[in-house]
Amino acid sequence: MQPIGRRSLIVGAAATVASLRLQAAGLALPAAARTAALDGDPFTLGCATGDPTSTGFIAWTRLAPDPTNGGGMAPDPVAVTWEVASDAGFASVVRSGSATAVADLAHTVHVDVDGLEPDSQWWVRFSADGFDSPVARGRTLPASGTAPLRFGFVSCQHYASGYYTALRGLAAEEVDLWLHLGDYIYENAATGPVRSQGTAEIITLDDYRNRYGVYKTDPDLQAAHHAAPMVAVWDDHEVDNNYAGDVGQDGQTTEQIRARRSAGYRAWFEHIPIRLDIPAGPGGRPAPEGTGVRGNEVRIYRRFSWGNLATFHMLDGRQYRDPAPCDGAITDCPDRVGSGRTMLGANQTAWLGDGLETSGSAWDVVGQQTVFAPMPFGPFFNLDQWDGYPESRQEVWEMLRRRPNPVICTGDIHAAGVAHLHHDLEDVTSPRIGTELVGTSVASTFPADLVDAAEGLVRPLPWVEYVNARKRGYTVVDLSADKLVATYKVVSDATIPDGTISVAHVTEVEARTPGAPPPPPPPPPPAATPATPVTGGARYTG
Numbered sequence: 320m321q322p323i324g325r326r327s328l329i330v331g332a333a334a335t336v337a338s339l340r341l342q343a344a345g346l347a348l349p350a351a352a353r354t355a356a357l358d359g360d361p362f363t364l365g366c367a368t369g370d371p372t373s374t375g376f377i378a379w380t381r382l383a384p385d386p387t388n389g390g391g392m393a394p395d396p397v398a399v400t401w402e403v404a405s406d407a408g409f410a411s412v413v414r415s416g417s418a419t420a421v422a423d424l425a426h427t428v429h430v431d432v433d434g435l436e437p438d439s440q441w442w443v444r445f446s447a448d449g450f451d452s453p454v455a456r457g458r459t460l461p462a463s464g465t466a467p468l469r470f471g472f473v474s475c476q477h478y479a480s481g482y483y484t485a486l487r488g489l490a491a492e493e494v495d496l497w498l499h500l501g502d503y504i505y506e507n508a509a510t511g512p513v514r515s516q517g518t519a520e521i522i523t524l525d526d527y528r529n530r531y532g533v534y535k536t537d538p539d540l541q542a543a544h545h546a547a548p549m550v551a552v553w554d555d556h557e558v559d560n561n562y563a564g565d566v567g568q569d570g571q572t573t574e575q576i577r578a579r580r581s582a583g584y585r586a587w588f589e590h591i592p593i594r595l596d597i598p599a600g601p602g603g604r605p606a607p608e609g610t611g612v613r614g615n616e617v618r619i620y621r622r623f624s625w626g627n628l629a630t631f632h633m634l635d636g637r638q639y640r641d642p643a644p645c646d647g648a649i650t651d652c653p654d655r656v657g658s659g660r661t662m663l664g665a666n667q668t669a670w671l672g673d674g675l676e677t678s679g680s681a682w683d684v685v686g687q688q689t690v691f692a693p694m695p696f697g698p699f700f701n702l703d704q705w706d707g708y709p710e711s712r713q714e715v716w717e718m719l720r721r722r723p724n725p726v727i728c729t730g731d732i733h734a735a736g737v738a739h740l741h742h743d744l745e746d747v748t749s750p751r752i753g754t755e756l757v758g759t760s761v762a763s764t765f766p767a768d769l770v771d772a773a774e775g776l777v778r779p780l781p782w783v784e785y786v787n788a789r790k791r792g793y794t795v796v797d798l799s800a801d802k803l804v805a806t807y808k809v810v811s812d813a814t815i816p817d818g819t820i821s822v823a824h825v826t827e828v829e830a831r832t833p834g835a836p837p838p839p840p841p842p843p844p845p846a847a848t849p850a851t852p853v854t855g856g857a858r859y860t861g
Contacts, residue, residue: 357448359384364535367544368457369592375433376457378443379592382426386532394422399447427589437462455545461626465800468625472498473793474730475760478516479509481813483539485761485793488820490542500730501554527586554688558583563642584617630680634687639664643702662708672718682724688731692738696776723831725753734788735759747781758794803828
């Protein structure tokens with residue numbers, strides 16, 4: 320990286336549309352921003368790009384000399400300059416400007432870069448008070464056509480459980496973009512077994528900000544952000560384990576979980592390169608009638624298209640869901656069926672249906688959190704997954720199966736898997752329509768005493784091609800008009816800093832053209848040795 324050098328920033332420059340859109344978020348813009356005398360390098364969390372379009376992307380950074388202890392910034396607004404170049408050396412700067420970092424948003428900056436050429440690579444950097452940020456790569460999407468796409472997806476990066484070797488591997492994959500499917504941070508207290516992320520569970524906005532400071536100082540996470548743009552959705556641990564709407568765990572009142580959710584959502588926005596829906600604002604707003612949201616709403620479900628090759632539908636499976644039946648216990652639950660519980664809420668479900676109905680893409684990729692394919696183990700179900708919401712799942716599946724090539728990318732479960740989705744989900748004699756790619760975790764572990772039993776229960780299911788609950792890792796998908804190739808890569812040992820990466824499984828899916836008959840069902844898998852059933856009412860904390 321070539322240094323930017325000290326700049327004379329224009330004191331009093333107002334933040335523009337290219338900054339945080341604070342006015343739309345209901346936060347007053349500062350009348351003036353100053354050239355601050357910063358106490359040390361403010362770019363300790365690096366920078367990132369995200370939410371690409373055919374003409375731009377969001378460029379992100381945060382000024383935080385002391386990121387795990389409140390940020391280390393004075394309360395004053397600070398002017399930050401940004402540059403976008405068509406080369407990594409910044410010999411050809413094509414866009415530049417000034418944004419304002421304010422204390423109300425933890426001195427984060429989201430620049431909405433626009434006016435770039437489609438289907439091109441770009442590089443971004445920031446500067447403030449003579450300090451220069453690292454460089455992050457941005458990318459614009461193709462406006463049309465079916466050019467091949469290479470993308471990765473990850474989830475579940477519990478800092479205390481392991482190193483981010485998987486993200487180091489992802490950074491080297493030269494992907495066009497990557498999806499983060501949630502659990503970017505974890506809210507619990509954890510001082511091991513590998514690293515410490517804090518001695519207390521986080522509750523307040525300042526708590527959440529400091530926890531992001533811990534996670535985002537990790538060099539491998541920064542490397543992934545510097546390598547390619549990210550498109551992210553949240554799961555539960557950005558707020559509270561297994562929360563549903565405004566229902567939390569551990570006896571929290573409705574008012575407590577709503578306040579905690581608002582803090583978690585605000586901190587997530589502050590630290591993610593997202594183009595936030597303007598009416599929602601970073602702290603949320605009272606939800607309109609009909610959304611099903613109790614309390615403030617922050618709408619993050621959105622879509623983007625890679626030309627005519629693929630449309631990505633990114634879902635929020637936490638904010639709008641009803642509480643799981645039977646209090647989420649893994650046990651016999653007669654209330655599981657017939658309850659009409661929703662995972663997505665009425666508005667998001669309708670939005671998904673509208674997008675699928677108008678999609679002209681060869682592939683429709685759904686990025687979401689919890690396992691979609693049925694996982695019936697006699698009377699036992701993981702009710703935090705779609706198995707706890709069978710009517711909602713069927714409604715979504717009836718929309719998806721009208722498309723020629725639906726693909727679901729899933730996180731949350733801390734295990735990898737491939738499931739083939741049939742016209743009738745539990746009838747493998749019905750035509751095969753789509754595929755679910757379940758990615759394992761970056762660092763979060765699967766309960767060691769349940770690995771053998773879980774794999775033994777899942778593997779014999781006739782629609783399951785692959786399952787691996789033993790390893791951490793990431794998934795890379797190569798997508799063309801003709802086929803999808805998903806490569807599952809795993810880390811030898813995520814509890815040591817120098818683990819190695821290898822290929823664990825590769826699956827290929829041939830594309831169907833619209834109107835073509837679906838492929839015949841595959842032959843049944845060989846019989847597997849039955850596993851010992853899981854007993855008891857244990858709760859899953861993925």
